[in-house]
Amino acid sequence: MKGNTPLRARWLPSQWSADAAGRKNMALLVQLRWIAIAGQVATILIVHYGMDIRLPFPSMLVVPCIAAAMNLGSMMILRRRTDISHAELFLALLFDVLALTTQLYLSGGATNPFISLYLVQVALGAVLLHRWSVWGIVAISSLCAAMLSLVYRPLDLSEAFEGRLFDLHIIGTWICLTMIAVLLVLFMTRITRNLQQREAYLARLRQQAAEEEHIVRMGLLASGAAHELGTPLAQLAVVLGDWRHMPEITGHPALVEEVGEMETAIKRCKAILSGILMSAGEARGEAPQITNVRDFVDAIARDWRSANPGMPLRCDFGPHDYPRIVADPVIRQAVTNLLDNAREAGATYIDMLVSRDNRWLHIAVRDNGPGFSEEMLADVGKPYRSSKGKQGGGLGLFLVVNVVRKLGGRVNASNSVEGGAMILLRLPLATLALEEGKHDV
Incomplete structure (x- = not known):
């Protein structure tokens, strides 16, 4: 609170x-x-x-x-x-x-x-x-x-x-008409420009609503998958737990090893299911946690390294003091999606750069992959726009953009000078920080 x-x-x-x-x-x-x-x-x-x-x-x-x-x-x-x-x-x-x-x-x-x-x-x-x-x-x-x-x-x-009243009236009428013409041209053009900007803003809102409707549909599908897969996975986990304590199993090391592998596979399936639900806007009952920015980012990096052994991931926090934050699981999933995208794009190492200013927390994911094409940079955040050439690709970055936008933040995509792609998440400290008094650098 x-x-x-x-x-x-x-x-x-x-x-x-x-x-x-x-x-x-x-x-x-x-x-x-x-x-x-x-x-x-x-x-x-x-x-x-x-x-x-x-x-x-x-x-x-x-x-x-x-x-x-x-x-x-x-x-x-x-x-x-x-x-x-x-x-x-x-x-x-x-x-x-x-x-x-x-x-x-x-x-x-x-x-x-x-x-x-x-x-x-x-x-x-x-x-x-x-x-x-x-x-x-x-x-x-x-x-x-x-x-x-x-x-x-x-x-x-x-x-x-x-005898000069009519002449004065004609001169006054001419001055008045000139004033009306000048004022209408000056101000009507500016008012029309304001209204055009408003229409453009409403068009962006309509586009955003269409994208959010797409997310709602994905959320419904993910909820259905949770109901369909959650119960069987839980039953399998219970059965395997019983098997692990049965004498017929404990007496055979090969069977114990196979049971362990099956339990690992079930945990992996549960983790994948949780990721799908969080990407669709659900977190399977996980509430936001109060933590430090460094601990939060380090936990993301540690979990990702465990799931992707052999892929170098370096974290750089810079010389900043960070406030305690309310860490919603959707932020964790957004950053994880960016790391997964970098790996799938062919990167051999990834850097996660964290910094802040008076208003924003910056989390950047930079890799040494092929980078974005000009077409991709123009369509960043739109669904089914992917540089990996897979059918149905591009949803990861689409979900990241929408999650960050709902938090009041921004997403910027660019190509690094040294090569590779960089995605920058700008999250407002006014939303994240637990203590307002720690916003100043």
Whole structure:
């Protein structure tokens, strides 16, 4: 236990938000609002002082100040959170509509050529919001525009502008349309890119779900094999144990030796069955153990050397201090799969390199075999992609990638400079380490 959290709960993968694009889009709305604030202040100053058109100067400056406060609050929220909901995007656009309405009310209402800026909010809503929300922005913008044709504060124009109002309106309309075109091009392209990244993320999730479904099917087959083979193997083990104590057997050394060989074969079958079950996501009742990283890796290497005599396997831990960890059997099986793959690929020696930094525990398996082809490096982690040319091969690395990914880690495959292949497992210490205070190097 860690606090009140069960050990098994700590193996749950990190939750990645599918709506991360919402945060990026809110950041773009914040940038757009800063541009609007700067444009409003500049326009107010130019019209009031440069063109000598008397505006309600203090009242009109209140709106940019409120918008600036809104932006500062939004930036604080963006720093603390990884996603933004659809409702928050809708409220942000609604605020911009109401802020624009207030400014237009104070500066001539519907006679103000900048009333076309409503189209920017509608266009942004069409890209960012759901259907009902978009129509909500359309309805509110239309209602505000209609209200501004009836209720507004007229401009206080001097006699110098008599006869020139139409020309001023045409110039203002041209400036407004230019602003709309520039803003839409700048921000629509960036918003579209954010949405494309979100679609790519969802596509990866769908691919991951398909791979996990494949693992579930393999788990069902492995469970069936456990029920079918577990009981007969247990019965054979009991019978052989009885034979070992029978006088008819103990009096014949050759029979004793044969019984011992049969018991060894049954233990080997049980070990193979356990490996199949752990690869499929089951551990035959084995719970995660609390141990040291060095002891955990040394135990894996010792067991593998016993099963593969004559194959050199060297472990290098580097000059690091390692925390105590919760060692789930699936990690042991993942590393064992990598060692088996290296041996089957034709390696004559294998190195297991262990290191760490502030966030990750690194376990690398390096061999002197033929290495990966370019096609294999591009398809690492996909089922039935194997360099050994065997039918049904490639599942070992596929299972390793999925096990590590479920723990919140990563798997990288490469070819060593000296030749041979190297698989690097990056496991998060936040998930593995028993004591958070020992994460620092």
